Amino acid sequence: MTDLEDRVRDALLTWAEEFTTSPDAWERMKTKAGRRAIRRQAPRPVRQRWLTRFTPLAAAAAVVVIGVGTAILAETGGFSAALRQVGLGHSGSLAPRGTSPSGSVLGGFAAGSPCAFPNQSKKIPVAGVPISAKVTLDGVTTWWTRVPEGSWGEEDSSGHVRVRKTDLALCQIHGEGGSGTPERPLGKGQLVQASDPFNSLGAGSSVSGIAAASVTSVEADLANGNVVRGYVAYGHGFPYAAWWLTYPQGIAATVVFRDAAGKAVKEIPEPYPPASSTKFTVKPTKWDPARACQQARVQQVAGGTKVWTYVGFTVPKPVQPNHAAPTLCVVTGIVGAEASYTGRYTMPAGQVVRTAFVLNPTSSLSGMAVHGVTSVTAVLADGRKYTGTIITGKLFTYPVWIVSYPLKDPATLVFRDAAGKEVAVLHEPANP
């Protein structure tokens, strides 16, 4: 038996495990068998004589109606003209876009400053021209405002401070603090202007900016195939569309702007993460530092994002001389992005160990388990249960477990053996 044949057999055995059966299969099969037999014994229905005569007459009538309709439309100038007459054509009025201005929420803004936050100074008077774009999501409130024209110093990438004139500002409030960013007006022929990704939200990357008024939607097309819709708002007297979107951190995205016809008018690639924070390349094949760990790759879908985890054990030599305790090696990352965490853990005798990889809105935990553990379940305080996975392999010194559950909830991880007996318990606090 060759190695290739062994690999094929192993893969087929694993793959076959995915297919299961339903408990009522026998009854359904008998229904199928019976239905076919009944159908075969049933007499063929006799075609009605009136039907054979009526069908050609109906077809002829339809042809006449189509011909007459076409002639009428040709005289009146076609479908567009006909629709215009009833107010549905291109020249008809559009529904108002955006939301109405809400000046009260802008009560903390000060003249001469792009943003002033209510908890910093409540005495600062309202200033500037409020526009309607206000979005609150994940505890972050974003306002756009038009402020008296002024000069703003901004440091560019080379460290030089450039003075720019603008009367536009974006303000975001999250938790106890906030930030304000002056924005340039759009240049001639410019369709979109985007801020740098704002990554201080803990869970997501936020991008915002202004766009030509013809832009009607914005979305982030993520590297994992998911699409996150953003917000576009229009303000009375404000010449642009204001847009804002947030998408999960740790994944590359392309921000796509579309017009009313759905046509993509502008695309902005947003790579993740910045080159300076790169640890390992996501592709396992280019991932050399921990090649010894590459005994299994687990792919999960957590919070709509594909996450992979490499699990395995370091090679016995030279890492573990003298039969030292086995060391778990775990690297977790997001498919299509970068690995964000790596760890090596020594297995304490008779215990389970864990590593954590947090991904909005999911906590994904993994680790080693003692021999005999065949299942892991995360039990939340309200009784919800999330079943994890136990991975074993020829080269695995211990079973490796992985379980995912909602990020913010505390959980109890229960490890059981094949008989259902509780072997170990881990208490995981809430992850704010």
Add this chain to the structure above:
Amino acid sequence: MRTLDDKDSDRTGAESGESADSAGSAETAVAGLFAARYLELVRLAGLLGADDPEDIAQEAFARLLRSYGSLRDGSAALAYVRATVCNLTRNRRRHLRVARLRTPAERLDDVASSEQAVLVREEQREVIAALAALPARRREAIVLRYWLGLSVEEIAVAMGISAGTVKSQVSRGLSVLGTALEKTLEEGR
């Protein structure tokens, strides 16, 4: 002699004039085979690429139930139902291929759930991907040989081809799989 062409399986017990007693014994025999082999045949259909393996396996057993009386003996039932699964899966995949040509690819929707969805070891996934890319006949031969562990003669009966063709299909299939896996490995270096 009863052939394994599933066109013949359309004959019903009623048409062949079987008595109520023989119909009852057929059902008992099929029930026994169903209990013992249904899961295996569901998995066979799945490994051959059926989109609804249970439906394929049920249809195969339904045909067996209707045609049981015309089998040469009870021992041929397993080979019959196995061959029917192969034929039905092949037909189903052919139908899906045509249907997909007429339907635009679906866009992935946003997913809000947080549960695990996929779990396959990387190495095995590469083998599975290479296997799924094989032509239908080769894939059938490989699955019947390495998953069900059938002999060349049994595979020949299930696929309705000669033993020599089975050997060449298995050999070529393995060769293609080996090449595909080596290529994956080289790309990874």
